[in-house]
Amino acid sequence: MRLDKLLAHCGIGTRSEVKKYIRKGYVCVNEQIIKKDDYKIDVEKDVVYFDNELIEYRQYVxxxxxxxxxxxxxxxxxxxxxxxxxxxxxxxxxxxxxxxxxxxxxxxxxxxxxxxxxxxxxxxSRNHDKVYYAKIEGVVDQYDVETFYKGVEIDTGYVCKSSKLTILSTDEDSSEIEVVIQEGKFHQVKKMFDAIGKPVTYLKRTQIRSIELDxxxxxxxxxxxxxxxxxxxxxxx
Missing domain, CATH: 3.30.70.580 (Pseudouridine synthase I, catalytic domain, N-terminal subdomain)
Structure with a gap:
């Protein structure tokens, strides 16, 4: 990667700004001052400093x-x-x-x-779990749990994959639940509960695969x- 591109990518400045910094001698690569903005960097091996501060490049975040x-x-x-x-x-x-x-x-x-x-x-096709917490209008019961396990039909003719519905609490006219799905259809969780006549009033995703929301x-x-x-x-x- 070009030195000026790396520095710009790391937020040091625009490409034109970092070119000026390099030419003025602000940048060291492997303890050598480099004044060529098109100097090629091996991001895996080379050590780069800008104004005596280590630059840590990451391709992905x-x-x-x-x-x-x-x-x-x-x-x-x-x-x-x-x-x-x-x-x-x-x-x-x-x-x-x-x-x-x-x-x-x-x-x-x-x-x-x-x-x-x-x-x-x-x-x-990867079948990754996504976990949601929801508040539901209506009393969710064991029949609903079994319906979700078998697969709820949403839209016309589309049956969702088996999902795990857990009842956290209920009162006279509402419920709190947790549901685990492995798909990501548009408005899927809401449509699943609409299909059983118990609409969602609040929805929050709490987990993706094994990673829980902090x-x-x-x-x-x-x-x-x-x-x-x-x-x-x-x-x-």
């Missing part, structure tokens, strides 16, 4: 976002704010949401720039996935 309601899971939208507007400090990474949550759904959303990872994680993250906050979480996500992906 993986973020956990606790998505609030009101944000679109997209890179751009002309009407609503997008989830990328909540992410600061990663402007040079061409980030995108991995999958989607409805505008009024909260919870765990992965933000990354790794397209291959996103494709493999989202592929329906409970210390307030709505709208994010953090990088740690090494163990990344390894767990990639395991047999």
């Amino acid at each position: 993986y973020l956990m976002l606790n998505k609030p309601a009101g944000y679109i899971s997209a890179t751009k939208d002309n009407v609503h704010p997008t989830v990328l507007e909540l992410i600061e400090g990663y402007d040079n990474y061409d980030l995108f949401p991995v999958g989607r949550l409805d505008i009024d759904t909260e919870g765990f959303l992965i933000i990354s720039n790794d397209g291959d990872f996103a494709h493999r994680l989202l592929a329906p 409970q210390s993250l307030e709505l709208g906050e994010f953090r990088e996935l740690d090494e163990q979480e990344i390894n767990d996500l990639f395991d047999e992906l």
Whole structure:
């Protein structure tokens, strides 16, 4: 990779700005001052310093976002704010949401720039668990649990894969549940409950595969996935 491209990618400045920094001698590669902006860097081996500060290049980043309601899971939208507007400090990474949550759904959303990872994680044939917490209008019962296990028909003629529905609590006219699905159809969880006549009033994704949403993250906050979480996500992906 060109030296000026690496520095720009790491947020040091625009390409034109970092060219000036390099020519003025602000950059060292393997303890040697380099003044050629097109100098080629081996990102796996070379050690780069800018103004005596180590530059750590990463090709891919993986973020956990606790998505609030009101944000679109997209890179751009002309009407609503997008989830990328909540992410600061990663402007040079061409980030995108991995999958989607409805505008009024909260919870765990992965933000990354790794397209291959996103494709493999989202592929329906991979059967990756996604866990949701929901508040339901109506009393969810054991018959509903069995219906979800057998597969709920949504839309016309489409039967969802078997899902695990757990009743957390009920009162006279509402329920709190947890549901585990392995697909990601548009409005799927809501449509499943609509199909049994018990609409969703609140929905939050709490887990993707074995990775649980960090409970210390307030709505709208994010953090990088740690090494163990990344390894767990990639395991047999």
